[in-house]
Amino acid sequence: MITDPELGEEWQTEALEPARSGDRAPARERPTGGPGRRSWLWALGGAVVASAVWGGGSYALGDRTAEPETSYRASKNLCQDFTGRALSGITGDMHKKKPVNLESDHPALYAARCGLENAGKDGMAPDFDVVAQVALHKKTDPSAEFDAPDLRTIAYAGGVRTAAVPDLGERAVMNVMSGDTWLILKALDGGAVFTVEAGASTFAETNGRPATDADAVQAAMIEDMRELMSALKK
Template sequence: MITDPEIDGGWDTAGTAQPPQEFAPGGRAATAGASTARPWLWALGGVVVASAVWAGGLYAFGDRLSEPTLSYRASKNLCEDFKARTLSGLTGDLHKNRPVNEESSHPAVYGAVCVLENGGDGPRDFTVGVQVDLHKKTDPSAEFDVPPLELIAYTGDLRTEEVPGLGERAVMTAPAGDQTLALKVLDGGAVFSLQANAATFEEKNGRPATDATAVQAAMIEDMRALMTALRK
């Protein structure tokens, strides 16, 4: 079983190894032969939070609706900026297959998305999607706590934990009984989102078993590298 890197306690990627994080219902580990994970859940865009205004025209959110100072540049090719080296070490080269790369420029938000798969000519059982939204008009912190709605729609309840030491705020989210992990980071007027979807974390197709804790740690490290690459 691949267990390096692993998370010690509060998502500290430099700590000692801990038992794998469980996501199957009832605290039971996912078993081999489990049904294939749901199709890739990814959509460019976000949730628009309605603005409350006073009769005099003052915003209820105050300075949260002021134009933020962006600390990150726009990515013209997010699949080139997102190397996914740590995740590739667990799952196989995620850049071997042709990636899906899209950008969307809007006066309010500049968005870029990249979707990668492992496998090459072999079985493809791990998909990663990363998205970067640069908010040019309003501070995105007001809506940061909105959970990934596409995950709720497919899986119901979610478990969310804070990830310290990454950006201004960061959270890791996982639905019970599914093999999808989502990491979201708020920093410098930008929102970074990373989802990893595995058909199974068990040994499969000759590849050693990968535990969820190692995937979480790899997501954090690859996200940190992406933020460094895009910082102005």
């Protein structure tokens, strides 16, 4: 059970206050005859400094091209590595229907995605969807942007609860939306970002699936993510 949200405040933005004319510093009068040598040298000096910063980025800003460390392997088939064992105990076997497996390998990022849905009883339509994703960053450290919400969660602003999940990778968060029936778990570990997403029309008993609650689903998601991370560990 996940309690005591550490990141539970709503995301808010504040409009910038327009500058008032009275706040502007009075302009200095400049001697006639052009900008003068002093201003020209200042501009030239700025260009030289900027060139030195970008040309010698390792010296001025640290080595920003260093590849992030990752201790996970690329998945040849994420739907085989992600069994969804704990979630299947709640939703029914998630592998009875053909899973949707996607993979992309780019010089900067390896990504894999597995989409699963339960099989409705007696031919009924599925009512529970699960998506697992893994992204292995090869060029840049993903930690700087990990806490930024994606556009889907921003669309639910005011109805999103975010809680930190302890002891899962370097850090992990659970986003709970849409009446507790849409859950997104993200975990960061080095250059790897794992995501498990679960959504249902309802957690009440339906189509032969027994009733459950959001806490049980969250616990199952965390357990299944631990197993996935363990399966992909080098």
